[in-house]
Amino acid sequence: MTKKFLIYMAVVIAVALGVYAYVGGFSAVAVTQTQTSQLFIAGKYFEGRTDAKELGELYQQVGQIVEKKQLAGDLAGIYYNNPSKETKTIKAFVGVAVTDTAVALPAGFAVRVVPAGVPVLQGELEASLMVATKKIYTALFDYAEEHQLTLEEFYVERYPNGKPAVIQARLKK
Numbered sequence: 370m371t372k373k374f375l376i377y378m379a380v381v382i383a384v385a386l387g388v389y390a391y392v393g394g395f396s397a398v399a400v401t402q403t404q405t406s407q408l409f410i411a412g413k414y415f416e417g418r419t420d421a422k423e424l425g426e427l428y429q430q431v432g433q434i435v436e437k438k439q440l441a442g443d444l445a446g447i448y449y450n451n452p453s454k455e456t457k458t459i460k461a462f463v464g465v466a467v468t469d470t471a472v473a474l475p476a477g478f479a480v481r482v483v484p485a486g487v488p489v490l491q492g493e494l495e496a497s498l499m500v501a502t503k504k505i506y507t508a509l510f511d512y513a514e515e516h517q518l519t520l521e522e523f524y525v526e527r528y529p530n531g532k533p534a535v536i537q538a539r540l541k542k
Contacts, residue, residue: 398494399494400491401493403491405484405485407484410445410467411465411472411474412446414460415427415461418459419452419458420457427463435465439475443528448460449461487539490540491535492506492538496533506536521538524536524539525537
């Protein structure tokens, strides 16, 4: 290998590491056992394959609603299963965390309520949505296994703008 090639590769690796650090890739997930606070999510239900075109379109629709301020709140969702590598199916309610149920909803949207006082395992991470989701779920599942906790298939995700991403996994009683 030439010296020029090695310098080029070192620059590429340094840039990649810099970008990964910038989006929060090296940040640590804070995992705690806590209880839910009441949360209202305005959104749409989806059930199907994780690679379905309709799911991607739903995420885009919700993103545009937040961006255009048609609903004031954070990107959020309720996930009723953990898609396995075999099935690749998901049951999800994707939407926006809103302050109350009296908001004017876009066509086809409904409100679901996450009740207060339910025991959960909560992960928080200051990182971009693309990095945060995988890192938080990995940390939650590892923590549950390490502490011999059983999780229900009920997950609440919230991505507040300018604040850490939060994912809660309901604990089995």
